Amino acid sequence: MFERFTKEARVAVIEAQDWAIEQQVAEIDVPHLLLALLGASDTAAVRLLVESGLSIDLVVEELNAIRRRGGLSDADAEALEQLGIDLERVVERVEQAHGEYALADRAEGSRRGRFAGRQHRPFTHGAKRVLEHSLREAQDLGDKDIGTEHILLAVVTQPGPTADMLATYGIDHVTLRRALTRRRAS
Structure with missing residues (x-):
């Protein structure tokens, strides 16, 4: 399947590994693909993301906040809030007792250690699914090659x-598909 990737898409997949190495994690995950x-x-992908107000620094900041909360997103935090649980307060108390990023370290567990010093990183199940699904997206759009x-x-x-x-930045499948279709038509 990798042979169907455009040059830019191949570079992005390879650079996802660099992000995993930089963050000292053992596997390449979906956030690394986004970065x-x-x-x-x-x-086209970069233009759409930038037009939505995203930058590498902003995404790193957002993803670090999610990591700090043990992988829980803003949507998860809102759901807990409705149950009367203040996730930020919980995180603060855990970090007071166990140190900064204690929930992140716990959530990542064994993923950190085994491959952290090595250059090669395997893909998580989620990242593999993204790469597999990108083929379906290309087929749905009638494209031969898989692009970014x-x-x-x-x-x-x-x-x-x-x-x-x-x-949260207005980037979902429907919005992206429409934007890509409009760009192709013009």
């Missing part, structure tokens, strides 16, 4: 904190 897409050369826009479309369909974070 790599944002760092790609001027592509197809990976981005697949990222927003993968349930989890990354898609939730993108949704």
Whole structure:
């Protein structure tokens, strides 16, 4: 399947590994794919993300906040709030007792240690699903090759904190699909 990726999409997949290495985690996950897409050369995916107000720094900040909360997104925090649970207060108390990023370290558990020093990182199940789904996105749009826009479309369909974070910026599958269709028509 990798042979069907455009040059830019291949570079993004490879750079996702660099993000995992930089963050000292053992596996390449969906957020790393998003960060790599944002760092790609001027592509349709990058233009759509930037037009929505996203930047690498902003995404890193948002994803670190999610990581700090043990992987819980803003949507999760809102759901807990409705139950009378203040997630930020819980995180603060846990960090007072156990140190900064205690929930993140617990949630990542064994993923950190085993491969943290090595250069090669395997993909998480979620990241693999994104790459597989990007092929379906390309096929649905009638494209032969898989580009960064197809990976981005697949990222927003993968349930989890990354898609939730993108949704808060108005980036969802329907919006992206419409924007890509409009760009192709013009």
